[in-house]
Amino acid sequence: MDPSPATSLVEFRDVVFGYGDRAILDGVSFLVPRGKVTALMGASGGGKTTVLRLIGGQVRARRGEVLFDGHDVGRMPPDALYAARRRMGMLFQFGALFTDMSVFDNVAFPLREHTRLSEGLIRDIVLMKLDAVGLRGARELMPSEVSGGMARRVALARAIALDPDLVMYDEPFAGLDPISLGTAARLIRQLNDTLGLTSVIVSHDLEETFRIADHVIILANGGIAAQGSPDAVRASADPLVHQFVNALPEGPVHFHYPAVAVEADFGNSQGGRE
Numbered sequence: 001m002d003p004s005p006a007t008s009l010v011e012f013r014d015v016v017f018g019y020g021d022r023a024i025l026d027g028v029s030f031l032v033p034r035g036k037v038t039a040l041m042g043a044s045g046g047g048k049t050t051v052l053r054l055i056g057g058q059v060r061a062r063r064g065e066v067l068f069d070g071h072d073v074g075r076m077p078p079d080a081l082y083a084a085r086r087r088m089g090m091l092f093q094f095g096a097l098f099t100d101m102s103v104f105d106n107v108a109f110p111l112r113e114h115t116r117l118s119e120g121l122i123r124d125i126v127l128m129k130l131d132a133v134g135l136r137g138a139r140e141l142m143p144s145e146v147s148g149g150m151a152r153r154v155a156l157a158r159a160i161a162l163d164p165d166l167v168m169y170d171e172p173f174a175g176l177d178p179i180s181l182g183t184a185a186r187l188i189r190q191l192n193d194t195l196g197l198t199s200v201i202v203s204h205d206l207e208e209t210f211r212i213a214d215h216v217i218i219l220a221n222g223g224i225a226a227q228g229s230p231d232a233v234r235a236s237a238d239p240l241v242h243q244f245v246n247a248l249p250e251g252p253v254h255f256h257y258p259a260v261a262v263e264a265d266f267g268n269s270q271g272g273r274e
């Protein structure tokens with residue numbers, strides 16, 4: 001079933017955004033269905049991380065609307081934006097932990113920072129979140145004592161500490177071995193379903209991401225090249241989407257950065273660097 005505005009937690013309506021003179025999004029519209037796992041994919045530099053920053057209100061759209069639960073993030077006064085951000089968990093690449101704090105204190109950090117809960121209650125919540133990622137027994141360890149995959153899971157426990165409605169993952173699988181990658185992917189899916197979250201994943205790992213996603217959005221050339229279920233996107237006849245989902249080197253997205261013809265560049269010291 002296609003998502004509708006009524007059943008979506010995030011909605012982009014004709015969003016235009018750029019950094020300085022550089023246009024990144026040129027009238028982008030899409031929906032992020034509530035309770036589902038949505039994958040945001042596309043070529044490197046296409047603006048996927050920027051989409052997450054627009055949702056989090058770190059940057060504002062030049063035109064159009066970025067709705068979170070029906071309210072335009074770009075027009076929220078600071079207190080409303082702060083409240084909205086508390087409903088979002090963000091997990092950025094390599095989910096940097098505080099290196100001088102134990103696993104326990106890392107997960108307790110947002111609770112101590114943003115709530116007035118007693119230490120006893122914080123302890124219970126932290127242990128519950130660590131249990132959800134399979135690391136209750138690792139609470140005394142320091143970040144230097146855990147593996148990369150475990151560190152990622154600690155960061156995930158920290159991202160869900162405040163019971164967010166939305167969790168955004170930026171490259172959650174980067175640098176993981178295939179086993180840790182599979183574990184991380186299953187965990188994202190499982191937490192989404194058991195905690196009633198809505199998840200957005202930015203990832204280059206096509207196979208694993210298509211496996212766990214309910215909805216896929218492919219960004220290209222400042223717009224949406226395709227969106228729908230993983231099967232529907234896989235079956236897309238659009239040449240750009242076809243190239244992307246099949247990881248083909250040739251197609252509308254070129255392997256080569258624009259350059260003068262090869263014969264004009266080689267064996268010709270004029271015009272090039274000596």
Ligand SMILES: Nc1ncnc2c1ncn2[C@@H]1O[C@H](COP(=O)(O)OP(=O)(O)OP(=O)(O)O)[C@@H](O)[C@H]1O
Nearest residue numbers: 019020022024042043044045046047048049050051
């Ligand atoms: N703060 C910034 N100032 C200027 N340009 C930026 C800034 N942040 C990102 N960009 C540029 O905007 C473009 C989109 O960046 P973004 O990080 O959103 O892409 P992405 O699709 O997430 O890329 P990747 O898959 O490589 O992480 C890139 O070309 C990047 O160089």
